[in-house]
Amino acid sequence: MLTKTPLFVHFLAAFAIAAVLPMLLPSYVLATEILLFGLAVIGCNLLLGYTGLLSFGQALFFGSGSYFAGLMSIHLNLGIVPTLLITMALGALIAILVGVFAIRRAGIYFIMLTLAFAQLGYYIAFLAEPITGGEDGLLDIQRPALSIPFVAKFEFDSDFSFYALTGAIFIVVFVLMQRLVKSPLGTVLTAIKQNEARAEAIGYNVKLYKIVVFAFSGSVTALAGALYAFMLKFAPLSNIDLETSSQILFMTILGGLGSIYGSVLGSAVFLVASDFFAELWPRWMILLGLLLIFVMLYMPGGVSKSLEDLFAKISAAKDQRGKKP
Amino acid sequence: MSTVLQTKLLTKRYGDFVANTDINLSVAKGTIHGVIGPNGAGKTTFFNCLAGTVPTTSGQVLLEGRDITTLAQHKRPLAGLSRSFQVTSLFSDLSVFENLRLAHQALSPGKGFVFWHAAHETGSTAEAVDMVLARTSLIGERDTLVSELSHGQQRVLEVGVALMSKPRVLLLDEPTSGMGIDDIPQMITLLSDLKKECTIVLIEHNVGLVTEVCDAVTVLQGGKVISEGTPHEVSNDEKVKIAYLGEDL
Ligand SMILES: Nc1ncnc2c1ncn2[C@@H]1O[C@H](COP(=O)(O)OP(=O)(O)O)[C@@H](O)[C@H]1O
Numbered sequence: 008m009l010t011k012t013p014l015f016v017h018f019l020a021a022f023a024i025a026a027v028l029p030m031l032l033p034s035y036v037l038a039t040e041i042l043l044f045g046l047a048v049i050g051c052n053l054l055l056g057y058t059g060l061l062s063f064g065q066a067l068f069f070g071s072g073s074y075f076a077g078l079m080s081i082h083l084n085l086g087i088v089p090t091l092l093i094t095m096a097l098g099a100l101i102a103i104l105v106g107v108f109a110i111r112r113a114g115i116y117f118i119m120l121t122l123a124f125a126q127l128g129y130y131i132a133f134l135a136e137p138i139t140g141g142e143d144g145l146l147d148i149q150r151p152a153l154s155i156p157f158v159a160k161f162e163f164d165s166d167f168s169f170y171a172l173t174g175a176i177f178i179v180v181f182v183l184m185q186r187l188v189k190s191p192l193g194t195v196l197t198a199i200k201q202n203e204a205r206a207e208a209i210g211y212n213v214k215l216y217k218i219v220v221f222a223f224s225g226s227v228t229a230l231a232g233a234l235y236a237f238m239l240k241f242a243p244l245s246n247i248d249l250e251t252s253s254q255i256l257f258m259t260i261l262g263g264l265g266s267i268y269g270s271v272l273g274s275a276v277f278l279v280a281s282d283f284f285a286e287l288w289p290r291w292m293i294l295l296g297l298l299l300i301f302v303m304l305y306m307p308g309g310v311s312k313s314l315e316d317l318f319a320k321i322s323a324a325k326d327q328r329g330k331k332p
Numbered sequence: 333m334s335t336v337l338q339t340k341l342l343t344k345r346y347g348d349f350v351a352n353t354d355i356n357l358s359v360a361k362g363t364i365h366g367v368i369g370p371n372g373a374g375k376t377t378f379f380n381c382l383a384g385t386v387p388t389t390s391g392q393v394l395l396e397g398r399d400i401t402t403l404a405q406h407k408r409p410l411a412g413l414s415r416s417f418q419v420t421s422l423f424s425d426l427s428v429f430e431n432l433r434l435a436h437q438a439l440s441p442g443k444g445f446v447f448w449h450a451a452h453e454t455g456s457t458a459e460a461v462d463m464v465l466a467r468t469s470l471i472g473e474r475d476t477l478v479s480e481l482s483h484g485q486q487r488v489l490e491v492g493v494a495l496m497s498k499p500r501v502l503l504l505d506e507p508t509s510g511m512g513i514d515d516i517p518q519m520i521t522l523l524s525d526l527k528k529e530c531t532i533v534l535i536e537h538n539v540g541l542v543t544e545v546c547d548a549v550t551v552l553q554g555g556k557v558i559s560e561g562t563p564h565e566v567s568n569d570e571k572v573k574i575a576y577l578g579e580d581l
């Protein structure tokens with residue numbers, strides 16, 4: 008069972024994913040996109056898959072991350088590590104703000120509140136043209152360098168070097184999130200998802216836990232948004248729009264709820280399918296829609312669950328054969 | 333005998349409907365205090381107020397002399413008060429062990445926010461869980477998913493989870509509800525065993541059980557206390573007999 012998997016196994020797995028991905032794909036750019044959206048999906052999964060909170064406003068965190076990181080690189084030139092850490096802190100802050108209000112309501116009203124906050128963020132970004140570039144997006148973003156004083160300075164200008172940066176960050180976050188979901192905090196989130204009333208009754212401050220998970224989700228998603236802006240060297244307004252929210256949500260459900268591996272898989276399947284369909288047919292969005300409908304209908308639990316079931320069947324079949332004289 | 337749990341003029345309204353009216357209750361330390369009454373009498377509502385599951389409209393709840401009327405529900409287990417539910421309320425996709433472990437973890441303030449190390453499943457945690465598993469006879473089901481337990485076992489675990497917080501006052505809402513006749517003796521044994529270490533307030537429909545284990549009984553009807561006393565006194569009270577007309581006492 009995955010439950011007892013030691014952390015270094017997750018580390019090796021993340022390393023293997025980051026190492027193998029570019030070999031399977033036509034470009035470093037696509038591989039970069041898969042890993043950074045994988046992070047955004049992990050952020051969404053913390054809320055939906057682990058805590059049972061359906062947020063329709065993840066683009067608020069993603070887009071804010073793009074803008075914050077882009078603005079910092081243009082105006083402050085801090086280097087990559089401080090830029091990303093500050094972006095994550097700001098992402099957490101915004102998420103806490105949304106969380107504090109949204110969790111006052113449950114069900115549909117909660118979902119609508121997350122959506123409303125994201126729409127609010129969209130209009131602010133749209134109207135604050137002198138700062139965000141409005142409809143044109145934030146242009147001329149440079150990728151900050153990583154300078155280690157007296158040792159070396161790394162630039163991330165090439166597709167490969169930026170992929171290496173994204174890969175390294177992905178590995179760190181992936182391992183930390185694997186740790187988080189098995190930590191005391193992770194177990195409380197699962198408890199809240201399964202039975203909020205009992206979680207409260209045995210002594211957990213459910214509201215506070217929900218705000219905390221929003222903070223984690225916001226910071227990881229903002230990190231993803233920052234990487235996306237640096238990848239594009241540009242922060243489009245669409246990063247904070249409804250479609251980005253629904254795309255992150257689709258990837259999450261596609262990959263499988265409550266699985267960190269599934270999160271990466273969801274991002275990969277979605278983006279590879281989009282890429283493939285786009286070459287096939289200009290109306291590729293229709294094909295993507297059909298794929299999503301197929302997965303919802305016939306693969307409950309997402310692609311990761313179906314793969315798990317398939318492996319289980321194969322190994323059961325092997326055992327059967329092994330038993331025959 | 334000293335009073336551990338007391339309510340003063342406790343009233344609970346839902347809109348215009350008054351579910352509990354001016355309830356005064358005193359529970360003596362070390363006793364099993366029964367709360368009985370026909371369906372809809374307001375027993376569960378009363379527990380919800382005691383446990384902080386819903387806010388009270390007016391009146392007071394005192395735990396060991398401390399006013400806990402407005403204390404948040406999640407702080408009450410640590411204050412020494414815990415409850416079980418009439419309708420089984422567990423983490424059904426988790427193991428029996430994990431259900432109990434979660435209740436144990438909740439007792440160390442701040443522990444649940446730790447995200448940098450794995451949740452403890454050994455050492456003192458495992459000891460505490462195993463102790464409750466042993467006394468609830470669920471030791472063989474340690475790793476079973478709750479959804480795979482029999483109904484009777486789930487009812488026992490329901491009590492077990494409340495027990496994990498080492499309460500000084502334990503509120504049990506119809507622990508035998510839906511249990512088969514065969515399982516009830518097990519619950520009686522458990523209750524008698526628990527009485528040694530904590531005070532129990534017991535909502536119960538099974539009158540045989542109430543007579544057997546309770547030291548004192550309060551009868552509710554229409555949200556009001558209509559009778560109080562020993563099980564013997566109460567069952568001979570005319571008002572109680574009338575209240576239960578048409579129901580099997
Ligand atoms: N959340 C609520 N909102 C409105 N009415 C309620 C609520 N909870 C309970 N009631 C009403 O309060 C009355 C007492 O219910 P309850 O306390 O569950 O009774 P008992 O446990 O004695 O069977 C019932 O009439 C019930 O409909």
Ligand SMILES: [Mg+2]
Pocket residue numbers: 375376377418
């Ligand atoms: Mg009831």
